[in-house]
Amino acid sequence: MDLMLELAIQGVQMAIVLTAAPLLLGFTRAVRARLLSRQGPPLLQPYRDLARLLRKEVVLAENASWLFRSAPYMVLAATWVAASVVPTFATGLYFSWTADLIAITALLGSARFFMALVAMDVGTSFGGIGASREMMFATLAEPAMLMIFFTVALVAGSTELSYVANFMLTHASLRVSLGLALFALIIVALAENARIPVDNPATHLELTMVHEAMVLEYSGRHLAVIELAAALKLLLYISLIVCIFFPWGIAPHGAGPIGYALGVFAYLSKATVAAVLMVLFETSIAKMRVFRVPEFLGVALMLGLLGILLRFMSRSF
Amino acid sequence: MALHLAQWCILALAFVAIGAVVAPSSPRTIRTFYAACAAISIVVLALAARHLLTQAPAETSRLPIGLPWIGARLRIDAISAFFQLIVNFGGFAASLYAIGYGVDEESPKRVLPFYAIFLAGMNLVLIADDAFTFLASWEFMSLSSWALVVSRHRDRENVQAGYVYLLMAAFGTFALLLVFGLLAGADGHYGFSAMRSASHASGLAGAAMVLALVATGSKAGLAPLHVWLPLAHPAAPSHVSALMSGVMTKVAIYGFVRIVFDLLGQPAWWWGLVVLAIGGATATLGVLYAMFERDLKRMLAYSTVENVGVVFVGLGLALAFKTNGMGSAAALAFTAAVFHALNHSLFKSLLFFGAGAVLHGTGERDIEKLGGLIHTMPQTAFVFLGGCLAISALPPLNGFASEWLLFQGILLSPDVPQWGLKLAIPAIGALLALAAALAGACFVRAYGVAFLGRPRSECASGAHEVDLFSRGAMFLLLAACVLTGILPGLVIDAAAPVTIAAVGESMPRQVSQSWLNIVPIAASRSSYNGLLVMAFIAFTTIVAVRAIHKFASDRLRRAPAWDCGFPNADPATQYTAASFAQPIGRVFGETVFRTREKVDMPAPGALRPARLVLSMRDPIWDAIYARIHGAVDYVSGRLNVLQFLTIRLYLSLVFAVLIALLLAVSIWT
Numbered sequence: 001m002d003l004m005l006e007l008a009i010q011g012v013q014m015a016i017v018l019t020a021a022p023l024l025l026g027f028t029r030a031v032r033a034r035l036l037s038r039q040g041p042p043l044l045q046p047y048r049d050l051a052r053l054l055r056k057e058v059v060l061a062e063n064a065s066w067l068f069r070s071a072p073y074m075v076l077a078a079t080w081v082a083a084s085v086v087p088t089f090a091t092g093l094y095f096s097w098t099a100d101l102i103a104i105t106a107l108l109g110s111a112r113f114f115m116a117l118v119a120m121d122v123g124t125s126f127g128g129i130g131a132s133r134e135m136m137f138a139t140l141a142e143p144a145m146l147m148i149f150f151t152v153a154l155v156a157g158s159t160e161l162s163y164v165a166n167f168m169l170t171h172a173s174l175r176v177s178l179g180l181a182l183f184a185l186i187i188v189a190l191a192e193n194a195r196i197p198v199d200n201p202a203t204h205l206e207l208t209m210v211h212e213a214m215v216l217e218y219s220g221r222h223l224a225v226i227e228l229a230a231a232l233k234l235l236l237y238i239s240l241i242v243c244i245f246f247p248w249g250i251a252p253h254g255a256g257p258i259g260y261a262l263g264v265f266a267y268l269s270k271a272t273v274a275a276v277l278m279v280l281f282e283t284s285i286a287k288m289r290v291f292r293v294p295e296f297l298g299v300a301l302m303l304g305l306l307g308i309l310l311r312f313m314s315r316s317f
Numbered sequence: 318m319a320l321h322l323a324q325w326c327i328l329a330l331a332f333v334a335i336g337a338v339v340a341p342s343s344p345r346t347i348r349t350f351y352a353a354c355a356a357i358s359i360v361v362l363a364l365a366a367r368h369l370l371t372q373a374p375a376e377t378s379r380l381p382i383g384l385p386w387i388g389a390r391l392r393i394d395a396i397s398a399f400f401q402l403i404v405n406f407g408g409f410a411a412s413l414y415a416i417g418y419g420v421d422e423e424s425p426k427r428v429l430p431f432y433a434i435f436l437a438g439m440n441l442v443l444i445a446d447d448a449f450t451f452l453a454s455w456e457f458m459s460l461s462s463w464a465l466v467v468s469r470h471r472d473r474e475n476v477q478a479g480y481v482y483l484l485m486a487a488f489g490t491f492a493l494l495l496v497f498g499l500l501a502g503a504d505g506h507y508g509f510s511a512m513r514s515a516s517h518a519s520g521l522a523g524a525a526m527v528l529a530l531v532a533t534g535s536k537a538g539l540a541p542l543h544v545w546l547p548l549a550h551p552a553a554p555s556h557v558s559a560l561m562s563g564v565m566t567k568v569a570i571y572g573f574v575r576i577v578f579d580l581l582g583q584p585a586w587w588w589g590l591v592v593l594a595i596g597g598a599t600a601t602l603g604v605l606y607a608m609f610e611r612d613l614k615r616m617l618a619y620s621t622v623e624n625v626g627v628v629f630v631g632l633g634l635a636l637a638f639k640t641n642g643m644g645s646a647a648a649l650a651f652t653a654a655v656f657h658a659l660n661h662s663l664f665k666s667l668l669f670f671g672a673g674a675v676l677h678g679t680g681e682r683d684i685e686k687l688g689g690l691i692h693t694m695p696q697t698a699f700v701f702l703g704g705c706l707a708i709s710a711l712p713p714l715n716g717f718a719s720e721w722l723l724f725q726g727i728l729l730s731p732d733v734p735q736w737g738l739k740l741a742i743p744a745i746g747a748l749l750a751l752a753a754a755l756a757g758a759c760f761v762r763a764y765g766v767a768f769l770g771r772p773r774s775e776c777a778s779g780a781h782e783v784d785l786f787s788r789g790a791m792f793l794l795l796a797a798c799v800l801t802g803i804l805p806g807l808v809i810d811a812a813a814p815v816t817i818a819a820v821g822e823s824m825p826r827q828v829s830q831s832w833l834n835i836v837p838i839a840a841s842r843s844s845y846n847g848l849l850v851m852a853f854i855a856f857t858t859i860v861a862v863r864a865i866h867k868f869a870s871d872r873l874r875r876a877p878a879w880d881c882g883f884p885n886a887d888p889a890t891q892y893t894a895a896s897f898a899q900p901i902g903r904v905f906g907e908t909v910f911r912t913r914e915k916v917d918m919p920a921p922g923a924l925r926p927a928r929l930v931l932s933m934r935d936p937i938w939d940a941i942y943a944r945i946h947g948a949v950d951y952v953s954g955r956l957n958v959l960q961f962l963t964i965r966l967y968l969s970l971v972f973a974v975l976i977a978l979l980l981a982v983s984i985w986t
Contacts, residue, residue, distance in 0.1 A: 014857075054865070057872035061879070063771055065691045067702070073865075077857040081850065097834060098849040102724050103712055107850070109757060110711040116761045120892065123688065123770030124880040128892020131765060135758035136900040142757070143750035146724070150746060153728055159843040217879055221869040225861065294904045301747070308743040312731050 006094035009260070013093055014084040016264070017239070021083075021231035022046035024238070024275060031279045046231065050224045058220035061122040071118040072218070072225040075111045079229045082107040083236040087243050089263035091162040092253025100159040101149040104240075105142065108192070111229065112138055119214035130213030133290060137198070137210070140297035141188050147304025148188065151181040152244055154311040165247040176317045177307040182245050184307070187300035189237035191293065193230070196282040198293050210290075235271070238278075242270045319364045320376040320393045323401070323444060326357045330437035333357070337429040344420045350429055351419055354436060355412035358405040361440060365401035368393060372814050377446060377510075384449055390508055392446035395814035396579065399655060400443050400571040402811075403662045406797070407564035408436050410790045414670050415556040417786030418677065427468040428554055435461040435560065439568050448497035448507040455493065455572070459486040459536075462565060465557045466549045478548035485535050485545040492532035493572070499525045500580060512580045522581050526588050529576040530595070536569035538622045539629060540599040541937040546622060547606070551614030551682070555673020558614060562621040563666035567658050570628055577636070578651075578819040586735045589637030593738075596633050597745040600626030600752040602937075605909055608759045608898050609933065613672045613682050616763055617665065620708065623752055624661040627723065628654050630745060634726045635820055637738050644822035646729040649837050651816045652809055652824050653722035659808065660715040660801060664707040667794035671701035674787060675767065678780040684763060684894050689772040693780040698768045700791040705760040707798045710753050713851040715802035718835075720753060721845050722805075725837045755901070762897045771888040803847040806835050895931070902931075910934055 026046045033040020060069070082104045085096055099107065116134050119127040153159040155178060156167040191198040194211035201211070215226050243250070249266025251259045288296060310317035333353050340346045367373070375394035383389040393401075415432070422428050438457030445451035463486065467479035499521055500512045517525070535542040550562045577584070603622030610616040631654025638647035674697040675690065676682055691698040707714040727746040733739060772778035782788070801808050806827030813823035827835050836844045878884045906912035910933045917928040962970075 054869035057870055057874055059874050059876045059879075062875050062877060063689065063692070065769065066695075067691060067769070073858050073861050074854075076861050077854045080857045080861075081853045084853075095849060095853070097840065097844040098846045098853065099712070100843050100845060102721055102843075103717075103845055103850065106710060106712050106717050106721075109709075109754075110706070113706065113709060113711055113757055113761060117765055117769065120761075120765030121691075121769040122878045122880075123888065123891045124878050124884065125890055125892055126880055128765075128897060131761065132892060132897045132900055135761055135897075136904060139751070139754045139758050139901060139904070142754035143747060146750040147747055150724075150728060150743075153843075154731060158841055159725070159728065160841070163841055216881065220872075221865050224869070225865065290900070291903060305743060305747050308746070309740070312739045312743055315731075 009090065010084070010094045013088060013090070014080070016088060017083040017232060017235055018080065018228075020268075020271075021228065021235040022050060024235050024271065025231045027272070028234075028275050028279050031276055032283060035279060035283045046227075050228060053219075053224035053227070054221050056220045058222055060219075061217050064122055064217070068118050068121040068217075069222065071114045072222045072229070074114045076225050076229040076232070078107045078111040078114070079232045079236065082111075083232050083239070085161065086236060086239045087161055087165055087250060088239050089267040090251040090253070090255065090260055091165045091247075093162065096162045097160060101153060101161060101164075102146065102159055104161075105145050105149065108233070108236075109138070109142060111233070115214055115226075122217045124217065126213045126216050130210055130216070133210045134214060137191055137293060137297060140294055140301055141191050144184055144297060144300040144304050145188050147301060147308055148181045148185045151177050151304060151307035151311060154308065161243060162253075165243050165250055166252075168244065169247045169250070177310045178245065180303045180307040180310075182241070184300040184303040185241055185244075187296060187303075189241065190278075190281075191297055191300075193234045193237060195278070197285050197288045198296065200287050238271050238274045239267075242267070242274060246270055318376070319368045319373070319398075320378055320391060320444065322364055323361055323393065323440065324378070324380070324391065326361045327437045327440050329357050330354065330433045330440070334430040334433035334437070337426070337433060342425050347420055347425050347429060348416050350433070351412045351415045354433055355409050355416070358408035358412060358436065361401060362405040362409060365398040365405065368398040369395060369402065369811055369814060383453065387447060387449060387507055389450045390446040390510075391444045391450070392509070393444055395818045396571070396574060397443045399812060399815045400567060401440065403567045403659050404436075404439050404443065404564050407560060407567075407662050407666050408439075410666055410670075410794050411556045411560045411564075413793070414559070414673070414787050414790035417784035418556055418673055419554070421677065422554055423469070427470075428465060428557070431461045431464040431468070432557065435465060435557070439565060442568050443571060446509045448501060448509070448512075451509075451572075452490065452493060452497065456490060458565065458568065459490065462549075462553070462557070462561055465553045465561075467552075468554065468557075469552070472552075474548075475552040478545070478552040482545045482549040485542065489532045489535035489542075492528045492535070496525050496528045496532060496576060499528070500576075509575075509580060513582075517581060519585060523585055523588070525581060526577055526584070527591070529573060529581075530592065533569045533573040533576070534595070534629075536572070537566045537625045537629075538599075538603075539595055539625060540602050540622065541941055543599065543603070543622045544938060544942060547610075547615045547618040550618040550621065551612065555614070555669055555676060558618075558673070559666040559669035562618060562669060563662040566621060566625055567662055570625070570632075570658055573629075573632065574655075574819060577632075578639075584636045584640050586637065586640045586738065589633045589635075589640060590735075590737050590741055592629055592633030592636055593741060593745050594633075596626045596629030596631075597748040598626070599623070600630065601748045601755070602626075602909070604752050604755040604759055605905055608755060608762070608901055609906070609910070611683055611685050611894050613675060613684050613687075613763065613767060614669070615682075616684075616759070617668050617672060620756065620759065621661070621665055623756060624657065624665070624708075627720070627749065627752065628658050628661070630654075630749060631657060631723050631726065633745075634723075634730065634742075637730070637733055637735075637742075638726075639820050641733055641735075643729070643732065644820065645824070645838065646726065646732075647820040648816045648822045648824050649722065649729065650726035651820050652812050653719055653726055655812050655815060656722060656805070656808055657716075657719035660707070660719050660798070663794055663797045663801065664704045664714075664716060667700060667704040667791055667798065668708065670787065670791045670794070671697055671704060674783040674791070675780075677783050677787075679776040681774065681776045684767045686774040687767040687772070687777045688770045688774075688888065688891065689777060690768045690780055693772075693778070694782050696782060696788050697791065700788075700795045701768065702764060703795040703798060705764050707802065709757040709760050711757070713799075713802050713847040713854065715798050715805070718802055718805035718845070718847055720749075722809075722835075722837060723749065725843050728843075729838070755905075758901060762894055766892075766894040766897065770891050773888050773891070803851045804833065805845075805847055806830065806833055809835060906933065909936060911936070
């Protein structure tokens with residue numbers, strides 16, 4: 001019986017992240033439009049877009065291989081698995097020990113690996129340019145993310161997110177290393193989700209795009225799956241930041257229905273605040289040139305490394 | 318029993334070699350001989366596995382061969398058995414692959430005898446128990462692999478590669494000779510058991526450690542002694558490349574483990590620092606070299622350099638922990654190192670087999686001339702993709718499991734008291750993370766350019782799939798990569814006796830953990846479950862596929878590529894490997910390789926073409942080898958005058974040397 005309950009909670013988590021992801025995207029778009037004094041699309045527009053894409057036929061390039069057709073599902077699966085082990089509304093999820101922070105980084109790496117590969121499958125120059133730039137960003141973003149997680153793990157004494165969240169909840173104190181890690185993680189999150197200033201999710205101007213260039217050849221249901229995975233990734237990063245640095249209100253293991261409901265409420269409100277802050281930042285800054293991005297990400301890497309070094313020097317940082 | 322049979326197996330390999338020389342070279346006999354090699358490897362593999370799993374005590378024996386007053390001492394313990402596992406699984410897979418692949422060799426008689434001797438030599442290194450046997454079998458291994466490197470001797474490049482390899486191998490063995498000289502002491506105890514029980518002075522042990530690092534590092538490919546490796550490994554036939562890269566480097570790592578962890582006793586703290594620094598530098602540098610390489614096999618060889626660096630980072634961490642008496646942490650780091658060694662032998666052999674298949678199917682090693690192989694060689698493309706995922710450390714495959722363990726080891730290191738280590742280890746961790754990310758980019762590039770896209774040449778469009786045996790060997794290795802990836806606990810438990818022998822402790826038993834988790838220290842610290850990650854991915858994929866196919870339109874139409882409205886039929890408009898690496902070259906290459914891009918843009922209306930010239934320098938070659946080469950050149954130029962003297966001058970020269978020697982001897986005593 002207990003097992004069933006645990007599995008149910010895990011299932012709820014998986015369902016929540018998947019269904020809430022497009023909503024978050026719609027919310028950011030709506031807020032952004034308001035900030036730019038536009039009316040903007042309705043909140044549920046991303047769901048409509050997905051439904052529209054699902055209804056359309058797939059137009060496949062003539063020399064697309066089996067990898068091209070299966071990769072969207074691989075990307076979605078890897079992102080979804082990573083998102084389902086990040087505690088959102090409750091800690092101590094039944095399968096949380098399956099993958100720790102390092103494994104989450106690597107799962108996102110798998111999703112990126114497949115995405116970059118299939119961008120080169122049809123053999124167009126746009127696919128190649130997207131894949132090449134994405135991997136260049138990744139060579140800095142991924143180590144930066146690992147360094148950030150090392151800092152967090154050294155503070156909390158664990159790489160398990162449930163334990164990290166509990167530690168932050170009970171031993172909360174301001175630490176220099178955690179501040180550096182938070183700043184660096186925000187940079188990485190912006191870069192990994194193809195947000196301004198690294199990439200522009202709304203552009204179709206060829207030379208400025210990275211993520212869009214990789215998915216250029218996709219259409220129909222395949223594109224829908226990829227868009228969903230991208231939305232899920234944004235939610236995942238916001239959940240990560242919220243869970244590690246602002247775990248307030250998260251329901252402990254076995255909290256009961258009311259506790260879980262409160263947890264869901266707390267999570268949604270924190271995610272809303274985070275999304276608003278992200279959009280505020282995005283609207284106040286211009287997109288960078290591609291070769292400025294490595295410097296931007298290099299800052300994140302250095303901050304992460306500094307955080308670890310401080311922890312190695314003294315436990316009080 | 319195990320040792321006894323292993324000796325017979327090595328003898329049998331020697332007979333295979335003799336037989337291969339004598340027998341006529343028809344495809345049938347070649348197949349038979351490779352099958353014999355495979356059978357012998359599987360016997361040794363089974364023996365080693367039994368020795369390891371039953372945790373049998375060490376066995377020794379003494380053969381009346383070799384030096385008359387010493388004989389040849391042999392021994393099997395847990396360390397030997399674990400590396401026997403790596404060597405013979407790789408040997409089995411390579412022999413299986415060669416049953417199909419080796420037949421098409423242009424001169425099989427130049428390959429097969431040396432191949433068998435090479436296998437025998439590697440096996441003999443692992444069971445040698447005295448310095449003489451160790452050195453002799455080490456040389457057997459080196460020279461037979463040299464003969465394999467120059468087996469296609471009409472190619473000038475191969476001969477040059479062979480020359481560089483021979484030089485470096487001689488240098489390595491010379492360093493190894495000095496190590497054993499230091500360890501044997503004045504009394505000349507050449508047996509390993511005497512070296513193990515003797516107490517070594519700290520300065521002497523330190524010198525021996527550095528020399529051992531140089532000797533085994535030159536064989537394994539540690540920077541800056543790696544220069545021969547990307548020349549020699551690809552020059553050999555592909556199944557031998559796989560053995561050299563996947564397996565022989567592990568024998569070198571075994572040599573380091575045997576000498577430093579087993580024979581030298583308690584390490585000093587700076588040993589760990591030296592090994593860590595060299596390992597970290599090698600890992601990053603190796604993968605950066607690989608990133609800019611356009612020869613598929615040479616790219617794989619550079620990636621071997623990277624992975625050897627990763628293994629040495631693990632060994633360095635283990636040394637650092639061992640010095641400070643942190644037994645469980647040392648066990649974790651050491652397990653990560655040997656686990657990664659095993660994993661690398663699996664996926665690197667797989668990738669070299671794949672490269673061999675590509676070479677066989679297209680006749681081309683240059684990835685810029687390949688493309689679209691996923692259509693013409695679908696099965697090879699599938700297994701090669703698996704190998705790329707494994708080597709890029711992506712879950713749930715095996716490369717990730719060992720890198721995960723290594724990162725856990727790094728997270729344990731703030732407790733190390735020495736400041737040198739405290740400052741170095743985070744930097745090494747960052748280098749390791751960088752190397753892992755770059756490896757991902759490197760293999761996206763290699764796979765994307767060679768297997769995806771459109772064919773860039775006629776040889777790529779006319780490619781054909783390889784034979785059944787070769788494909789079987791590749792699928793076998795892929796299965797091994799998946800299994801060790803989803804059940805890492807089994808490997809960790811199998812490595813427990815090895816860690817006990819090397820660092821005195823072992824990781825907690827993993828198989829008894831719930832859900833087959835792996836838990837290095839405690840569940841509250843960290844855990845990982847490859848099996849569940851695999852199951853989760855499978856589950857979510859199935860859910861997604863089912864849902865999409867239930868609710869979405871399943872109409873599908875083939876059409877020309879979109880490409881923003883301007884698709885171009887010329888395959889030359891695709892991204893090339895060089896253009897893929899260009900952004901990374903701008904980020905990392907400017908400092909490391911001093912890459913320079915020179916754009917020559919003609920004025921509007923001019924008829925000459927625009928040109929982009931990309932120049933790169935190899936920093937290690939420039940800083941070390943070019944200078945040594947220059948010095949040797951200079952000295953030999955100067956000594957040239959001695960060639961043209963008269964007989965009187967020669968005689969007086971001899972007389973002078975004699976006097977000088979006699980004087981030296983009389984003063985010395």
